[in-house]
Amino acid sequence: MNEKRMLDDQHFEQMIEEESICTTDNKVYEAPLDALYDTAMHYCPGCGHGVVHRILAEVIEEMGIIKDIIGVAPVGCSVLAYNYLNIDMSEAAHGRASAAATGIKRVLPEKYVFSYQGDGDLAAIGTGETIHTCNRGENILILFINNGIYGMTGGQMAPTTLPGMKSTTSPFGRDVETMGAPLKITDLVAQLPGTAYVTRQSVHKPGNVRKTKKAIQKALEYQKNGDGGTCFVEVVSNCPSNWKMTPVQSNKWMEENMLPFYPLGDLKKPNGKEK
Amino acid sequence: MSELKLMKGNEALAEAAIRVGADAYFGYPITPQSEVLEYLSREAHARTGMVVLQAESEVASINMVYGAAGTGKKVFTSSSSPGMSLMQEGISYIACAELPCLLVNVNRGGPGLGTIQPGQGDYFQSVKGGGHGDYKMIVLAPSTVQEMADFVKLGFELAYKYRNPILILTDGALGQMMEKVELFSQQDRTFEDLGWNIIGRSNGRDSNVITSLHLKADKMEEINIRLQKKYNEMRKNEVRYETVNCDDADYIIVAYGLVARICQKSAQLARDKGLKVGVIRPITLFPYPEEVINNYADKVKGMFVVEMNAGQMLEDVKLSVNGKVPVEFHGRMGGVVPQPEEILEKLEEKLLGGSK
Structure with missing residues (x-):
C-alpha cells in the first residue's frame, strides 16, 4: 500500500469519526418522505430494491395516497419492505402475495393495493396465484423485481435465471435441457385479457429510474380509474452479492445479458386509454 | 326475527x-x-x-x-x-x-x-x-x-x-x-x-x-x-360440552359431532337393557373439556370413545381420565359411519368383558 493511499484512508476514517460526511453542507440530496421510514435498509450495496422502494414512496407521496394504499410484501429479499415503506402493509406467505392482495382489494375496493414480489416468489412458487390474479383482472398493481436469482436464500437458480447463468444450484450454468428455459412471465401475463397495463423497466440508470417511476405512477392511476384490470410492472434488476460482482459490474452485466433476454418497454397498454 | x-x-x-x-x-x-x-x-x-x-x-x-x-x-x-x-x-x-x-x-x-x-x-x-x-x-x-x-x-x-x-x-x-x-x-x-x-x-x-x-x-x-x-x-x-344422562351413569361414551348423536341412541339402547350409559359430547375440541371428563372418571367404571377415525380424540380422553378408569375405543374409518347397535356391542365387549 503506497503512502498516498494510506493517507487517504486515514483521512477517510477521520471523516467518518467526525461524522463530517453527514453535515448539512455536505449533503447533495435531501428529500425526506413521509412514506419511507428514515432508517438504513438491509439491502446489499448496489441492489435495485432500495431504488424501487424510494420511487414507490415518491409516487405514493406525490399522488397523496398514503392513507389510501395498502401493500403486500413477499418472501424474498424484500420480505421486510414494510420496515422501510411507512404505509399499511401485510407480509404474505411465499408466492401468495397476489392472493393476499386480492383478498385486501376485494374487501377494500376503494383503496390502492399492490404486491411487491421477486422472481422466485412470483414466477416459481407463486405462478398459479400470479396467473389467476392477472386473469381475474384484479384491480391491483403487481410490482415484480426480476434479478434472475434467489437472493435471500443465497443465490439459487430462479425461474428467470438466464440460460448458462451460474447459481449455487446451477453451478455449471443453467442447462435448459434439464432445468427448463427461463420463464418470461411478464410476456405471459400480457396475453391475458385481465391485464390492463404490462411493462418492463429497470433502475440501473437515472433515465431508467425515471421511466420506472412513471410506470408505477401510471399503474396506480389506472387502478384509481379502474381502467380494466391488473397492472403489472416488471423491474429487471441486479444482484451484485449473488452474481458475485461489484454494483457497477452487475449493472453492466445486466445490461449486456439480462436486457437482451428481457427487453425493456411496454408490453400492453390499457385499450384506447393510453395518451 | x-x-x-x-x-x-x-x-x-x-x-x-x-x-x-x-x-x-x-x-x-x-x-x-x-x-x-x-x-x-x-x-x-x-x-x-x-x-x-x-x-x-x-x-x-x-x-x-x-x-x-x-x-x-x-x-x-x-x-x-x-x-x-x-x-x-x-x-x-x-x-x-x-x-x-x-x-x-x-x-x-x-x-x-x-x-x-x-x-x-x-x-x-x-x-x-x-x-x-x-x-x-x-x-x-x-x-x-x-x-x-x-x-x-x-x-x-x-x-x-x-x-x-x-x-x-x-x-x-x-x-x-x-x-x-x-x-x-x-x-x-x-x-x-x-x-x-x-x-x-x-x-x-x-x-x-x-x-x-x-x-x-x-x-x-x-x-x-x-x-x-x-x-x-x-x-x-371457552370450554364447551354437553352431557347426556351422565349423573347416574356407570359407563360414559365420549364422542363428538355426528358420532355423538349416534352414541346417544346407543346409550338409550343400553338403558333399555338396564345398563347405565351416559354421553359426554365435547363441543369445543380445543379447548378440550378435560376437567369434566376427569371429574366423571371418579364416578364411572369406564369410558368408551367412539370416533370415525383410528382413535384420535381417544388420546385426549386418556389424558383427561389420567388412568382413573379404563378407556376403550371403537372407531370406523374411511367414511364408514358406526351404527348404534354396533357401538353398544363394542362397548359391552370391551368394557364389560364381552357379556351381552
Missing part, C-alpha cells in the same frame, strides 16, 4: 354467514362442502354485498382470507379434508399474525384423496395444529344442522374476541343432511378501525403491519409466549 327452515347443513352454514354480516368468502369447490360456495354464489352478494370469490385453489383461498382478514373485515372459507391440508401453511400464518377469521372443514374420509363420505380423521390436524409451529385454534364441533348455523355466529364472535382463527370441524354427513334450523335475523355488516388492521395509514399514525416474521429469536419467543397466554385464556373461558 328468527325463521324456521329445512336446510342442508352446508346451506345452513352459508345462510348463517350471510345473516351474521360476513364481508367476504373465498373458497374452492370440493365435495362434500361445495354447497357452501354454491349457496353463497347464489345468495350472498345480492342480499348483503358480501364478496364471494371462487379462488384457483385452497392455497389461494386461505391466502385471500389472510389478506382480507388483515383489514379487520369479517372473512371466512370452507373446504374438506384434502383442501384443508393445502391450507395449513396459511392457517399457521394467520394464527401467528393473530387475524380473526372463520374456517370450516367438512371432514371426509381419508387419508389421501380418500372418499367423499363423512369422517373424523382430521381431529389431530384441527386440534393439535396441522400447520407448522405452536399455534392453536378454537375448534367447534357441531352435531346438528342447527349448530352448523349457530357456530358461524359464535365462531366470528370468538375470532374477534381473541384475534384468532376459529375452525368449525364438521363432517360430510352433517354438511349434506337436511334438518330443521332456526335462523337468527339478519345483522348489518359493520366495519371499524380496530387499531391494528390495515386500512390505509391514517389518523397521523405510523404504518400498521400484518406479519408473522420476527427474525430475532428473542422477539419470536416473545410472540410465542403471548400466543400461549392467549391459548390459556381460551382454555379458561
Whole structure:
C-alpha cells in the first residue's frame, strides 16, 4: 500500500469519526418522505430494491395516497419492505402475495393495493396465484423485481435465471435441457385479457429510474380509474452479492445479458386509454 | 326475527354467514362442502354485498382470507379434508399474525384423496395444529344442522374476541343432511378501525403491519409466549360440552359431532337393557373439556370413545381420565359411519368383558 493511499484512508476514517460526511453542507440530496421510514435498509450495496422502494414512496407521496394504499410484501429479499415503506402493509406467505392482495382489494375496493414480489416468489412458487390474479383482472398493481436469482436464500437458480447463468444450484450454468428455459412471465401475463397495463423497466440508470417511476405512477392511476384490470410492472434488476460482482459490474452485466433476454418497454397498454 | 327452515347443513352454514354480516368468502369447490360456495354464489352478494370469490385453489383461498382478514373485515372459507391440508401453511400464518377469521372443514374420509363420505380423521390436524409451529385454534364441533348455523355466529364472535382463527370441524354427513334450523335475523355488516388492521395509514399514525416474521429469536419467543397466554385464556373461558344422562351413569361414551348423536341412541339402547350409559359430547375440541371428563372418571367404571377415525380424540380422553378408569375405543374409518347397535356391542365387549 503506497503512502498516498494510506493517507487517504486515514483521512477517510477521520471523516467518518467526525461524522463530517453527514453535515448539512455536505449533503447533495435531501428529500425526506413521509412514506419511507428514515432508517438504513438491509439491502446489499448496489441492489435495485432500495431504488424501487424510494420511487414507490415518491409516487405514493406525490399522488397523496398514503392513507389510501395498502401493500403486500413477499418472501424474498424484500420480505421486510414494510420496515422501510411507512404505509399499511401485510407480509404474505411465499408466492401468495397476489392472493393476499386480492383478498385486501376485494374487501377494500376503494383503496390502492399492490404486491411487491421477486422472481422466485412470483414466477416459481407463486405462478398459479400470479396467473389467476392477472386473469381475474384484479384491480391491483403487481410490482415484480426480476434479478434472475434467489437472493435471500443465497443465490439459487430462479425461474428467470438466464440460460448458462451460474447459481449455487446451477453451478455449471443453467442447462435448459434439464432445468427448463427461463420463464418470461411478464410476456405471459400480457396475453391475458385481465391485464390492463404490462411493462418492463429497470433502475440501473437515472433515465431508467425515471421511466420506472412513471410506470408505477401510471399503474396506480389506472387502478384509481379502474381502467380494466391488473397492472403489472416488471423491474429487471441486479444482484451484485449473488452474481458475485461489484454494483457497477452487475449493472453492466445486466445490461449486456439480462436486457437482451428481457427487453425493456411496454408490453400492453390499457385499450384506447393510453395518451 | 328468527325463521324456521329445512336446510342442508352446508346451506345452513352459508345462510348463517350471510345473516351474521360476513364481508367476504373465498373458497374452492370440493365435495362434500361445495354447497357452501354454491349457496353463497347464489345468495350472498345480492342480499348483503358480501364478496364471494371462487379462488384457483385452497392455497389461494386461505391466502385471500389472510389478506382480507388483515383489514379487520369479517372473512371466512370452507373446504374438506384434502383442501384443508393445502391450507395449513396459511392457517399457521394467520394464527401467528393473530387475524380473526372463520374456517370450516367438512371432514371426509381419508387419508389421501380418500372418499367423499363423512369422517373424523382430521381431529389431530384441527386440534393439535396441522400447520407448522405452536399455534392453536378454537375448534367447534357441531352435531346438528342447527349448530352448523349457530357456530358461524359464535365462531366470528370468538375470532374477534381473541384475534384468532376459529375452525368449525364438521363432517360430510352433517354438511349434506337436511334438518330443521332456526335462523337468527339478519345483522348489518359493520366495519371499524380496530387499531391494528390495515386500512390505509391514517389518523397521523405510523404504518400498521400484518406479519408473522420476527427474525430475532428473542422477539419470536416473545410472540410465542403471548400466543400461549392467549391459548390459556381460551382454555379458561371457552370450554364447551354437553352431557347426556351422565349423573347416574356407570359407563360414559365420549364422542363428538355426528358420532355423538349416534352414541346417544346407543346409550338409550343400553338403558333399555338396564345398563347405565351416559354421553359426554365435547363441543369445543380445543379447548378440550378435560376437567369434566376427569371429574366423571371418579364416578364411572369406564369410558368408551367412539370416533370415525383410528382413535384420535381417544388420546385426549386418556389424558383427561389420567388412568382413573379404563378407556376403550371403537372407531370406523374411511367414511364408514358406526351404527348404534354396533357401538353398544363394542362397548359391552370391551368394557364389560364381552357379556351381552
